[in-house]
Amino acid sequence: MSQPVTTNPFIIMMINMTIVFAVLIALGLVINLIHYVDPTRPDRQKQEAPAEPAPAPAPVAPEPVAEAVPENGLTPEVVAVIAAALASYGYGPGAIHAIRPVERNGWKASGRMPGASQNL
Amino acid sequence: MEFVNAFSVSLQAVWNDSGFSAFTMGNGIMIAVGLILLYLAFVKEFEPLLLGPIAFGCILANFPNTGFLEEMGLMKAINFGIQYEIFPPLIFLGIGAMTDFGPLLARPSTLLLGAAAQIGVFIALVGAMLLGFTVQQAGAIGIIGGADGPTAIYLSVQMAPELLGAIAVAAYSYMSLVPLIQPPVMQLLTSQKEREVQMEQLRPVTKFERCMFPIVSVILISLLLPPIASLLGMLMLGNLFRESGVTDRLSDTAQNSLCNIVTIFLATGTGMTMTAESFLVPQTLMIIGLGLVAFIFGTAGGVLFGKIMCRATGWKVNPLIGSAGVSAVPMAARVSQVVGMRAKPGNYLLMHAMGPNVAGVIGTAVAAGTMLAMLK
Structure with a gap:
């Protein structure tokens, strides 16, 4: 153990309290600095955001949907509703390649029926 | 006759090796102390x-002839x-993983x-x-006022290992008596x-701030006070595990399994230092008394500074949160x-008090580091 700097208790108290305050004040400045440079700060993100939100793509008529024909059981109204729902999630008409009903397998359906009726 | 002789010699050997032969009044008193603590x-x-483990370690330490150490x-x-x-x-790794620095980051002024x-x-x-302890012993005793057990043990081991048992018991006893x-x-x-x-409601703290704080603060404090780099480093590493969001398993281990094992x-090891020779001395009573003084003045210091902040901010800070500055x-x-x-009723101060509370943990570690640098 080396010789202590001083053995006067009051001087030790004063020096130590000064250092503790100085270090914690420095830490406070660091916290403020981090807050200042924070790129994810909510107010900064608001400033960087465009003034007006981009208009949502309008629901598109099922023009490019070649398969959407009544013979598959899809009426133009059903296609319009599906297209509008997808548009509300940000998908444009180009994202829709086909709308077709899920294939129904008669054997599967006949298997499901008894199970469903048992649970009713 | 030979059988009787052999029996008598064996019996004597068993007696001489037993704890009873070397059992002293001091051991008895310390086992009683251990039972009271239990x-x-x-x-x-x-x-x-x-x-609990400290008390059990104290009992174990006072069995003679165990050769534990x-x-x-x-x-x-x-x-x-x-x-x-x-x-x-x-332990600090676990504390870091359990601690939310959010209230402190939202209101850095509570560091004061x-x-x-x-x-x-x-x-x-x-x-x-003034009571005659050496400067190193006095530093180790003083840190009881930080109300931070691991830091008290860390400092005592380096500055006054002979007082470790008394300091640890005083620190943990008073920590449990904080509500009184x-x-x-x-x-x-x-x-x-x-x-x-x-x-007022605290502002929201972003994930960026939560992740940057442990990194930047450990760099700053460890460069300034290398003696506490391991304490602060582990505290901040644990906190980074918690806040990063990608090390949940490590955070979970640090705050549960590892922390519990350590x-x-x-605690058992600290109790093991409470032998009759080191604990049954007048100094122990003085240490317990000084620990109480440290807690009272620490609380008073925080509250009085809280009053200053209350006035300085135009009655926006409740001085009661200052008492939480004692870790x-x-x-x-x-x-x-x-x-x-x-x-x-309805005045919720808990989140506001968590700011000075975690600032107190850092403050105590800084005080320990300063004393190690100055007095060791």
Whole structure:
């Protein structure tokens, strides 16, 4: 153990309290600095955001949907509703390649029926 | 005849090797102390997780002829963990993983309350030196006022290992008595109007701030005070595990399994230092008395600085949160909440008090580092 700097208790108290305050004040400045440079700060993100939100793509008529024909059981109204729902999630008409009903397998359906009726 | 002789010699050998032959009054008293501490821990629930193993270690340490610390074995390995300061930083890893620095980041000015509450440490240091302790012993005794067990053990091992048992018991006992010690001091130093001050909602803290704070602060403090780099480093590493969001398994291990395992070893090992020769000395009573002084002045320092901040901010800071600057996370913050609610039902101070509370942990570590740099 080396010789202590001083053995006067009051001087030790004063020096130590000064250092503790100085270090914690420095830490406070660091916290403020981090807050200042924070790129994810909510107010900064608001400033960087465009003034007006981009208009949502309008629901598109099922023009490019070649398969959407009544013979598959899809009426133009059903296609319009599906297209509008997808548009509300940000998908444009180009994202829709086909709308077709899920294939129904008669054997599967006949298997499901008894199970469903048992649970009713 | 030969059989009787052999029997008698064997019996004598067994007696000489037994603990009874070397059992002293001091051992008996210390085992009684251990039993009282066990009662306080398990029946009265005074910090049972820590005081329980400490008490049991105290009982084990006072069995003569066990050779615990002479031969290599579990007890000696545990003692190495304390002697070489392995356990306190590991506990800090767990504390870091459990601690939410959000309230501190939202209101950095509460760091000042954590600093002000360290006055108790240095008043106890002055008192210890006036009572005849060496400057190193006084520093180790003073840190009881920081209400931070691992830091108290860390500093004692380096500055006054002969007082480790008494300091650890005083620190943990007073930490469990925070709800009894602090409220009278808080009531005495504040007016009803001050206790009723309602504080504004804290601002939201972003993930960027939460992740950057442990990194930047450990760089700053470790460069400034290398003696506490392991303590602060592990605290901040644990906190980074928690806040990063991608190390949930590590965070979970640090705050549960690892922390619990190390707590068992640290507390049992601390109890093992409470032998009759080192504990049954007049100094122990002085240390317990000085610990109380440290806690009272620490609380008073935080509350008085809280009053200054209250005036300086135009009555926007409730001085009661200043008492939480004496670490003891989160018990001291809960005391602020309880006293505040008693003054004005519906006045929730808990989150506001967590700022000075975690600032107190850092403040105590800084005080320990400063003393190590100056006095060791």
